[in-house]
Amino acid sequence: MDELLAQFLIESRELVDQAVDDLLALEKAPHDEKRFDDVFRAFHTLKGGAGIVEFAAMQTALHCAESALAAARTESRPVSAPDIGNCFRCLDQVIEWLDLIESVGAIPADVDPADIVGLFARAAPPVAALEPRAVDDPWVATLLSANAGVAPRARTAIRYAPASDCFFRAEDPLARIAALPGLLAVAVGPRTPWATLDALDPFSCNLTIAALLASSPSEVGAALGAESRYCDVRSLSGRSGARADESLTRKADELLEAQLSLLESAKDAHQHGCIASAGLVAANVLRHVGRSSEADVVATAAAVAIAESRLEPLLEAIGAAARGALSAGAAEPPTARRQDAGQTIRVSSERIDALVRLTGELIVSNNAIGHAVRLAEQEGSSLAVTLKNQHAALNRLVAELQRAVVGMRVLPLSTAFRRFPRLVREMSSELKKPVNLVLDGQDTEADKAIVETLVEPLVHLLRNALDHGIEDAVTRAAAAKPPVATILLRAFREGEHVIVEVTDDGAGIDVAKVKQVAKNRNLVPADDLAGLTDNQALDLIFLPGFSTATTVTELSGRGVGMDAVRTAVGRLGGQVDIRSAVGKGTTVRVTLPFSVLVTQVMTVEAGGQLFGIPLDAIVETMRVERDAIFPVGAAHAIVLRDRTIPLVRLADVLTRRATDQRDDSGPIVIAQLGGDLGAVQVDRIGERMDVILKPLDGLLSGVPGLAGSTLLGDGSVLLVLDLGELVR
Amino acid sequence: MSVHLKSQGVIELSGRCGADDAEVLQHHLLAMSGATVEWSDCEHLHSAVLQVLLVGAPLMRGAPKNAFLATHIAPILARLVKQPLRAGEARVTRAPHVTRTEEDQVP
Numbered sequence: 001m002d003e004l005l006a007q008f009l010i011e012s013r014e015l016v017d018q019a020v021d022d023l024l025a026l027e028k029a030p031h032d033e034k035r036f037d038d039v040f041r042a043f044h045t046l047k048g049g050a051g052i053v054e055f056a057a058m059q060t061a062l063h064c065a066e067s068a069l070a071a072a073r074t075e076s077r078p079v080s081a082p083d084i085g086n087c088f089r090c091l092d093q094v095i096e097w098l099d100l101i102e103s104v105g106a107i108p109a110d111v112d113p114a115d116i117v118g119l120f121a122r123a124a125p126p127v128a129a130l131e132p133r134a135v136d137d138p139w140v141a142t143l144l145s146a147n148a149g150v151a152p153r154a155r156t157a158i159r160y161a162p163a164s165d166c167f168f169r170a171e172d173p174l175a176r177i178a179a180l181p182g183l184l185a186v187a188v189g190p191r192t193p194w195a196t197l198d199a200l201d202p203f204s205c206n207l208t209i210a211a212l213l214a215s216s217p218s219e220v221g222a223a224l225g226a227e228s229r230y231c232d233v234r235s236l237s238g239r240s241g242a243r244a245d246e247s248l249t250r251k252a253d254e255l256l257e258a259q260l261s262l263l264e265s266a267k268d269a270h271q272h273g274c275i276a277s278a279g280l281v282a283a284n285v286l287r288h289v290g291r292s293s294e295a296d297v298v299a300t301a302a303a304v305a306i307a308e309s310r311l312e313p314l315l316e317a318i319g320a321a322a323r324g325a326l327s328a329g330a331a332e333p334p335t336a337r338r339q340d341a342g343q344t345i346r347v348s349s350e351r352i353d354a355l356v357r358l359t360g361e362l363i364v365s366n367n368a369i370g371h372a373v374r375l376a377e378q379e380g381s382s383l384a385v386t387l388k389n390q391h392a393a394l395n396r397l398v399a400e401l402q403r404a405v406v407g408m409r410v411l412p413l414s415t416a417f418r419r420f421p422r423l424v425r426e427m428s429s430e431l432k433k434p435v436n437l438v439l440d441g442q443d444t445e446a447d448k449a450i451v452e453t454l455v456e457p458l459v460h461l462l463r464n465a466l467d468h469g470i471e472d473a474v475t476r477a478a479a480a481k482p483p484v485a486t487i488l489l490r491a492f493r494e495g496e497h498v499i500v501e502v503t504d505d506g507a508g509i510d511v512a513k514v515k516q517v518a519k520n521r522n523l524v525p526a527d528d529l530a531g532l533t534d535n536q537a538l539d540l541i542f543l544p545g546f547s548t549a550t551t552v553t554e555l556s557g558r559g560v561g562m563d564a565v566r567t568a569v570g571r572l573g574g575q576v577d578i579r580s581a582v583g584k585g586t587t588v589r590v591t592l593p594f595s596v597l598v599t600q601v602m603t604v605e606a607g608g609q610l611f612g613i614p615l616d617a618i619v620e621t622m623r624v625e626r627d628a629i630f631p632v633g634a635a636h637a638i639v640l641r642d643r644t645i646p647l648v649r650l651a652d653v654l655t656r657r658a659t660d661q662r663d664d665s666g667p668i669v670i671a672q673l674g675g676d677l678g679a680v681q682v683d684r685i686g687e688r689m690d691v692i693l694k695p696l697d698g699l700l701s702g703v704p705g706l707a708g709s710t711l712l713g714d715g716s717v718l719l720v721l722d723l724g725e726l727v728r
Numbered sequence: 729m730s731v732h733l734k735s736q737g738v739i740e741l742s743g744r745c746g747a748d749d750a751e752v753l754q755h756h757l758l759a760m761s762g763a764t765v766e767w768s769d770c771e772h773l774h775s776a777v778l779q780v781l782l783v784g785a786p787l788m789r790g791a792p793k794n795a796f797l798a799t800h801i802a803p804i805l806a807r808l809v810k811q812p813l814r815a816g817e818a819r820v821t822r823a824p825h826v827t828r829t830e831e832d833q834v835p
Contacts, residue, residue, distance in 0.1 A: 175775075202751055203776055207778070
C-alpha cells in the first residue's frame with residue numbers, strides 16, 4: 001500500500017471516531033452550535049481526505065451527509081434525528097470501505113455510494129435549497145408583502161416553474177402545490193406573457209406558481225419530489241426565522257404552562273385521561289419545536305404517571321421542559337480536542353511490539369548477569385565488586401526501559417469506551433428502554449492489549465445490563481424509578497490493577513431464580529445449591545450454559561453468556577465479580593492487570609522442581625502445623641480464620657498421584673481460585689520476580705494448568721502455573 | 729367531461745376538471761364573451777384549466793367545495809375580474825406573479 005493511502009487510512013479512522021463522538025454529542029445537545037461545527041468539520045475533513053486519494057464513492061457519500069448538515073444550518077434548525085441516524089450509517093459505510101482498502105491495499109473501484117445517497121435523498125431537501133442564498137429576492141419580497149398576514153409563519157418560499165410539456169407527463173403543478181404541507185399562500189402567474197385566449201395552447205404549461213409555506217424547506221423538498229428541479233426553494237428562517245422561532249418558543253412555553261396548570265388543577269391522580277392528554281400535548285409541543293429528546297422524556301413520564309396514578313413524574317418532566325432544564329445538555333463541557341497533535345508521532349504497533357520483545361530479552365539477559373555476578377562473588381573473583389556495581393546500574397536502566405516500554409503500550413480506556421455511547425443508543429432504541437450511559441474515568445490507562453481485548457466483554461456486559469438488568473418502562477414506573485435508566489461505566493486504577501465496572505440501576509439479580517435455573521439445567525448438584533451463600537449463588541451465572549433470559553432477543557441471550565466474559569477477562573489475567581441487590585441494580589466489576597508485559601511471579605518448589613505462581617493469584621503464604629491439616633473425605637482441608645479451605649499438595653497435583661505422606665509441614669500458599677480461596681502446599685517458597693511470560697507453544701500448549709514459561713537467570717526454564725486451572 | 733353549458737352565459741365546472749376540460753372551456757369562453765363560470769361543485773381543477781381561466785378571466789360564481797381552490801385559487805381569479813381586462817396586455821406588463829393584492833406588486 002502506498003504511503004499516502006496508509007496515511008489516509010489512519011487519519012480517516014481517527015476522523016470517523018471523532019465524527020461519531022461529535023454526532024453523539026450533537027444528538028444530546030441539538031442546539032449546540034459548537035457541537036454542530038465539530039460534526040460538520042469532521043465530515044468535511046473526511047470528504048477532503050477522500051478527494052485527495054481520489055476515492056469518489058466515499059466523497060459522494062460524505063458529501064450527502066455534509067449537505068444534510070448544511071441544510072440544517074441554512075434553515076437554522078437543529079439537525080433532525082433521522083439525519084443523525086443517516087450520518088451514522090454513512091460513517092458505518094465509510095468504515096466498511098476503509099476496512100476494504102486496508103485488506104485490498106488500494107481504493108476499491110467497484111463500490112457504490114448509491115445506498116447512502118438514497119438514504120439522504122429520501123430525507124433531504126433538493127440540492128437547490130441547500131445553497132445559501134439571499135432570501136430577499138424580489139419575488140420572495142413580493143410574495144411576503146402580498147401575504148403579510150401569514151408571512152410571519154412562513155418558513156419556506158417556493159417558486160415553481162413547471163416544464164411546458166409537464167401535462168403530457170401527467171404532472172399537474174396545481175395539484176402538486178395543493179399537496180404541499182403547511183401551505184399558507186399561493187400566487188399564480190405566467191412564465192412568459194399570456195397569449196390571448198384564442199391563441200392560448202392550454203396544454204402547454206405556462207404557469208409559475210409561487211407559494212409560502214409553514215413547513216421547512218426539507219419537508220417541502222420531499223413533497224415536491226422530482227419536480228423540485230423546477231423549483232426555487234428558499235428558506236425564510238434566516239430572515240424572519242429568529243422572530244418566528246422566538247414566538248414559537250413562547251407559544252410552546254405557554255402551552256407547556258397550560259398543561260402544568262391543567263395537571264395541577266386535576267389534583268385527582270386517577271384522572272388518567274387528563275394525564276394522558278396533558279402528556280400528549282406537551283410531548284407534541286416539544287416535538288414541534290424540535291426538542292424531541294425532551295418530548296420523549298415527557299412521554300415516558302406520562303406513561304409512568306398513568307401507571308402509578310401519580311401526577312408528580314409528569315409535572316416534573318413538563319416543568320423541567322418548560323424551564324428549558326432538559327435542553328441544558330449544552331452545558332456539558334465540550335470534548336477536549338487533541339491539541340498535542342504536533343507533539344506526537346505515529347509508530348506502528350508492530351514496531352512497539354518488537355521493542356517490547358527486545359526489552360523482554362534484555363530483562364532475561366539482565367537476570368542472567370545477576371546470576372553470573374552471584375557466581376563471581378561465591379568464587380571470590382577480584383572482578384566481583386566491579387561486576388556487582390555495573391550490574392546494579394544495568395539493573396536500574398533495564399527497569400527504567402521496561403517502564404518506558406510499558407508506558408508506550410499504554411492507551412487510555414477512552415479508546416475502548418468511545419464506541420459504547422453509540423452502541424447503547426442503538427440497543428436502547430431497539431429495546432425501547434431509555435438509558436443514559438454515564439462514562440467515568442475514561443482517562444484511566446491500561447496496556448493496549450488489555451484495552452483492545454476489553455471491548456468485547458464490555459459490550460457483552462452492557463448488553464446484559466440493558467437487556468436483562470434494566471426493567472421495561474412499566475416495571476420501572478411501578479418501582480418508582482426514574483423512567484430513564486442509568487448505566488454507569490466506570491474505570492479506575494487500583495494499585496497494579498485497572499478496574500472497570502458496569503453498574504446499572506435495574507432490577508438486580510434474583511438469587512433464588514439463579515439457583516432455580518442452575519438446578520433446572522443441572523449445572524450444579526442440587527445438594528451443593530442449598531449450601532451456597534448469595535454471593536456464591538450469583539457466581540453461578542458465570543457457569544457455561546447459564547442464561548436467565550426467558551426469551552432470546554436480538555441483543556443477548558444467544559448462548560454466549562457471562563462465562564464468555566469471564567473467559568475473555570481471565571485470558572488477560574483478570575477476574576470478574578458481580579454484586580447485585582434485588583430492585584436496586586447490578587454491578588459487574590472487571591479487575592485487570594495494568595500491563596500484560598510483565599508478570600510478577602513467586603517461585604515455589606514442589607516435587608524437586610521450581611515453578612512460578614502469578615502473584616495476582618496469591619492471597620497470602622503461611623505455615624501450618626501438621627495437625628492443623630485435617631482430612632475431609634478423601635481430601636484435606638485447613639481452617640483459616642474460621643473458614644474451611646480445601647488443601648492440595650502441589651507435588652501431588654502435578655504428578656497426579658496422591659501421597660500419603662503427611663509428614664511435611666511445608667509452607668502453604670493461599671490463593672484465589674476462581675471465586676474461592678484454596679490452599680496449595682508446596683515444598684519451599686522461593687523468591688519474587690518480574691518475568692516476561694511467554695505463552696506456551698508447540699507440545700506444551702495443550703498442557704492444562706500452565707500459564708506460560710519464562711527464562712531464569714541461569715538459563716533454565718521456569719514454568720508458571722495457572723493454579724485455578726490446575727486445582728479444578 | 730366536467731364542463732357544461734348550464735344556461736345562457738353560464739358555464740358549469742363540476743367534479744374533477746381534468747386537462748381535457750381545458751380545451752372545451754376555452755371554446756365556451758371564446759364563444760361567449762362575458763360568460764360566468766359556476767364552480768360550486770368543482771372538486772379539482774387541473775393546471776391546464778386554470779390557465780384558461782387565468783387568461784379568459786370570466787366571472788367566477790360560487791365557492792368551490794375544494795378547500796385549496798376556495799382558499800388559494802378563488803381569490804386570484806376573483807381579482808382578475810375586479811379589474812376588467814382591457815386586453816391581455818394589462819397583465820403582460822405586470823410582474824410574473826399575480827398575487828392576491830396586485831396593488832403591492834412591483835411593476
